[in-house]
Amino acid sequence: xxxxxxxxxxxxxxxxxxxxxxxxxxxxxxxxxxxxxxxxxxxxxxxxxxxxxxxxxxxxxxxxxxxxxxxxxxxxxxxxxxxxxxxxxxxxxxxxxxxxxxxxxxxxxxxxxxxxxxxxxxxxxxxxxxxxxxxxxxxxxxxxxxxxxxxxxxxxxxxxxxxxxxxxxxxxxxxxxxxxxxxxxxxxxxxxxxxxxxxxxxxxxxxxxxxxxxxxxxxxxxxxxxxxxxxxxxxxxxxxxxxxxxxxxxxxxxxxxxxxxxxxxxxxxxxxxxxxxxxxxxxxxxxxxxxxxxxxxxxxxxxxxxxxxxxxxxxxxxxxxxxxxxxxxxxxxxxxxxxxxxxxxxxxxx
Amino acid sequence: xxxxxxxxxxxxxxxxxxxxxxxxxxxxxxxxxxxxxxxxxxxxxxxxxxxxxxxxxxxxxxxxxxxxxxxxxxxxxxxxxxxxxxxxxxxxxxxxxxxxxxxxxxxxxxxxxxxxxxxxxxxxxxxxxxxxxxxxxxxxxxxxxxxxxxxxxxxxxxxxxxxxxxxxxxxxxxxxxxxxxxxxxxxxxxxxxxxxxxxxxxxxxxxxxxxxxxxxxxxxxxxxxxxxxxxxxxxxxxxxxxxxxxxxxxxxxxxxxxxxxxxxxxxxxxxxxxxxxxxxxxxxxx
Numbered sequence: 001x002x003x004x005x006x007x008x009x010x011x012x013x014x015x016x017x018x019x020x021x022x023x024x025x026x027x028x029x030x031x032x033x034x035x036x037x038x039x040x041x042x043x044x045x046x047x048x049x050x051x052x053x054x055x056x057x058x059x060x061x062x063x064x065x066x067x068x069x070x071x072x073x074x075x076x077x078x079x080x081x082x083x084x085x086x087x088x089x090x091x092x093x094x095x096x097x098x099x100x101x102x103x104x105x106x107x108x109x110x111x112x113x114x115x116x117x118x119x120x121x122x123x124x125x126x127x128x129x130x131x132x133x134x135x136x137x138x139x140x141x142x143x144x145x146x147x148x149x150x151x152x153x154x155x156x157x158x159x160x161x162x163x164x165x166x167x168x169x170x171x172x173x174x175x176x177x178x179x180x181x182x183x184x185x186x187x188x189x190x191x192x193x194x195x196x197x198x199x200x201x202x203x204x205x206x207x208x209x210x211x212x213x214x215x216x217x218x219x220x221x222x223x224x225x226x227x228x229x230x231x232x233x234x235x236x237x238x239x240x241x242x243x244x245x246x247x248x249x250x251x252x253x254x255x256x257x258x259x260x261x262x263x264x265x266x267x268x269x270x271x272x273x274x275x276x277x278x279x280x281x282x283x284x285x286x287x288x289x290x291x292x293x294x295x296x297x298x299x300x301x302x303x304x305x306x307x308x309x310x311x312x313x314x315x316x317x318x319x320x321x322x323x324x325x326x327x328x329x330x331x332x333x334x335x336x337x338x339x340x341x342x343x344x345x346x347x348x349x350x
Numbered sequence: 351x352x353x354x355x356x357x358x359x360x361x362x363x364x365x366x367x368x369x370x371x372x373x374x375x376x377x378x379x380x381x382x383x384x385x386x387x388x389x390x391x392x393x394x395x396x397x398x399x400x401x402x403x404x405x406x407x408x409x410x411x412x413x414x415x416x417x418x419x420x421x422x423x424x425x426x427x428x429x430x431x432x433x434x435x436x437x438x439x440x441x442x443x444x445x446x447x448x449x450x451x452x453x454x455x456x457x458x459x460x461x462x463x464x465x466x467x468x469x470x471x472x473x474x475x476x477x478x479x480x481x482x483x484x485x486x487x488x489x490x491x492x493x494x495x496x497x498x499x500x501x502x503x504x505x506x507x508x509x510x511x512x513x514x515x516x517x518x519x520x521x522x523x524x525x526x527x528x529x530x531x532x533x534x535x536x537x538x539x540x541x542x543x544x545x546x547x548x549x550x551x552x553x554x555x556x557x558x559x560x561x562x563x564x565x566x567x568x569x570x571x572x573x574x575x576x577x578x579x580x581x582x583x584x585x586x587x588x589x590x591x592x593x594x595x596x597x598x599x600x601x602x603x604x605x606x607x608x609x610x611x612x613x614x615x616x617x618x619x620x621x622x623x624x625x626x627x628x629x630x631x632x633x634x635x636x
Contacts, residue, residue, distance in 0.1 A: 124621050132582070136578070136624065139571060139616065142613055147611060270444070302457075305449045306453060308452065309433075311445075312443075
């Protein structure tokens with residue numbers, strides 16, 4: 001029954017990121033570099049088109065960071081993350097219009113709603129695991145798309161909701177080029193927070209619960225609490241992604257969050273590979289940017305699908321695996337390769 | 351035709367199609383734990399080949415149907431051979447089959463476009479009526495094929511040596527290898543059978559739907575639900591669950607016009623069933 005579940009944790013065991021001294025500093029440096037590069041790129045281009053691509057990437061990165069925690073660290077598969085993205089987006093639009101809240105406040109409140117909605121899946125997930133959970137999340141996303149996202153009180157009918165003012169930093173109305181800074185900032189914070197959780201005791205507890213529930217229990221880790229909180233955290237970040245999309249567009253519409261596009265998030269997380277969150281972040285940015293930069297027009301979708309297959313066939317460990325491979329060659333062999341997830345987590349807990 | 355009668359006959363027909371799609375999916379899953387996301391698109395390609403052969407080239411129906419099923423089986427075979435090195439890793443297989451699904455959808459859009467194709471019903475004149483239910487030609491073929499397929503699958507897995515090998519591999523691949531069973535060959539056979547089933551489902555459902563490249567994906571969620579409720583490894587459970595979902599859906603659609611309510615109730619039903627009986631509806635045959 002739980003082949004998928006055990007599969008993911010096995011991979012996690014194999015591919016535990018080695019916590020070298022300096023890794024923390026390197027990742028912080030990397031984050032800053034990415035942030036600055038994005039800003040410079042934005043300032044240079046300053047075009048409506050590219051800034052909306054950057055904002056789209058920021059929203060995807062937010063969602064993917066949360067899904068990385070859920071799938072790789074907590075070992076729970078969600079194929080329907082667009083559910084939470086949509087809830088975050090629609091509630092943000094509602095709070096901004098109906099309540100007249102300022103965009104940052106609406107954003108936080110909307111993401112909070114997505115977190116609450118994630119409980120509806122997170123609670124059954126305490127008993128439904130592996131493949132059954134994967135299919136249940138997919139079915140829930142389809143139901144949300146077909147029913148919840150068609151309710152007038154939430155999505156504002158066929159016209160959608162127009163957000164009256166999108167006031168950030170006292171400037172209004174906000175062009176996509178101006179909204180880029182807050183969007184990239186939010187995404188960077190989300191990724192740094194996720195990376196920090198991954199290094200903290202909480203992250204080790206997630207991984208131990210995923211690797212072996214019995215061992216986790218015997219070390220006094222609340223299994224249910226950790227599984228549920230992983231779901232809520234990923235719901236929160238997905239909602240944040242949705243609110244970024246809605247605020248960028250300045251309106252919400254019923255067709256914005258199709259269930260089947262949840263697959264993009266799963267692809268990014270699986271292409272990133274188990275281990276650090278950075279692999280998935282890079283994959284997410286690539287999935288958004290590459291089709292825009294290299295515009296193959298008619299062949300875009302085909303090349304995307306073919307590269308997915310080739311990536312799985314020839315680089316199954318994902319981007320993280322490729323990075324580790326390069327690092328190993330540079331540092332001369334990975335002698336601590338066999339470090340087990342359980343041992344590491346237990347060692348950290350004692 | 352009474353109201354209840356039409357609900358039951360529609361439900362059984364749709365449910366049989368869900369069951370056919372779900373059977374192939376479950377075959378692969380219980381053999382290797384792989385979630386074959388390309389399953390609906392593999393069938394879709396066969397469905398379109400059938401459309402070309404029967405409607406455009408006006409070949410005889412059995413020949414065209416066989417051609418469609420064969421193409422689906424062939425595609426499934428090549429997908430399995432392509433992704434075989436990752437077969438032990440269900441997550442990688444998930445994304446690999448996802449990529450394949452994207453490729454097949456692209457090819458279908460490129461060749462046949464998004465304008466719906468129309469397949470005339472076969473045997474439209476035939477109709478059977480009893481207990482207020484009416485079954486017309488296409489529906490009778492669907493139900494007949496489901497009965498034949500599930501009966502032969504049951505006999506095959508229970509009595510033939512290859513079927514026993516399949517069951518052995520699904521319960522313990524390691525021990526099966528030691529006993530001299532060619533695990534790779536069994537897996538290949540499973541994929542071919544599953545591909546053929548998906549193709550057959552596409553051919554049979556063609557008269558009921560507008561054939562555009564994503565027509566099988568719409569069925570796939572229902573089929574997945576059937577597989578899930580059936581316990582993911584029981585063929586009998588899958589068939590029972592597929593028909594139950596068909597009946598449930600037909601009853602809901604008859605009684606409401608609220609958009610999306612069938613989907614919502616379906617999810618609630620899945621979650622409730624899994625919470626009450628995490629095992630399955632069907633008896634597990636591992």
